[in-house]
Amino acid sequence: MAARSRRMTLPSLAGRIDPIYKPATKPTSDPAHSAAFIFLHGLGDDAEGLENIADQFQKNDKVSYMHWVIPNAMEDRDAMTTAWYRPSPLTAFAPSRPELEEEEDEQGLVKSAAYVESLIDACVRKGIPPNRIVLGGFSQGCALSLFTDLTSKKYSGRLAGIVGLCGYLPLAGGSQLQHLRAIAELPPTHGDVPIFLARGKGDSLIPKRIWNITLKGLEAFDASSVEQHEYEGGHTINGPMLRDVCNWLEKVVPKLED
Structure with missing residues (x-):
């Protein structure tokens, strides 16, 4: 499929x-006065599934100075669908034997986060500073956005904000995130990058227990600028x-x- 990029490589x-x-x-005439939103789709979806949201914003003249970058995940052989990383079960109830839980796909997350970094790099090369770049996504895209923000050596703590819709914080249950931050020579706390988190009250794919684990996980990094929202409905953007x-x-x- 041919690239649909214009004026950005x-x-x-x-x-x-x-x-x-x-x-x-x-x-804007000055690229530093523009903005960019890198918007990541969920498991089994593709960029076209989110394109209509960018179209709605632009049709209604909302944040008209913002560029939209909507990437595609690759096909995952294990999941047999498009995925940013191998999905793990997200249950409404805590397992009776946590030691038997399937390990989350840290390697897949790291690989996809590196790709997301390359998209941020492209925006920066265009002249958009990191503090005018928003990273966000839906479901798995939300999880990858939060993961990238917390672990990226180049961009953690430097972006304009993170949008997390109907998703969760991966690797939130142990010390892996802190370990990855240490490897990247990042401080133990996250800083004041604004985070917008939203979920549907009836979301059975990302149940309330997982939402609470996410909030607790972000608190552990002193992520003080988290804005939480809950809406009627399920696992969907409304x-x-x-x-x-x-x-x-x-x-x-x-x-x-300008």
Whole structure:
């Protein structure tokens, strides 16, 4: 599939469908005054599944100075579908024998986070500073966004904000995240990068127990700028959620005089 990028050179890798790139509808003359949103889809989906959200924002003239980068996960042979990493069961009840739980796919997360870093690099090369770049996603895309923000040697603590929709914090139950931060020579605390977290009250795929583990996990990194929202509905993005995301984006990457 041919790249849909215009005026931004995004990484093109063998075996991976190129990202969808939607340039700002009202670009700024100074790239440092623009913004970018790297938006990651969920398990079994692709970039086209989220493209309509960018279209809605642009059609309604919302954050019109923002560029949208919507990448594609690769096919996962184990999951037999597109995935950013091998999925793990997320149960509503704590297991009676935690030692028998399936290990999360740390290697897959690290590999996908490196790809996400390359997308941030592309935005930076275009002249958009990290503090004007938002990273976010839905479900697995949310998990990868939080993971990248916490473990990236280059960008942890430097981005404009993180959007997490109907997802969770992976590797939250042990010391792996702290270990990865130590390897990256990052401080033990996260800092004040704003995080927008949202879930559906009836979400059975990311149950309340997992949501609570996520919040507790972020607290362990002193992530003090977490904004939590719960909405009617299940594992889906809805209108009220998008309205709140829009308002949040306008706060974390406000329009600048050009």
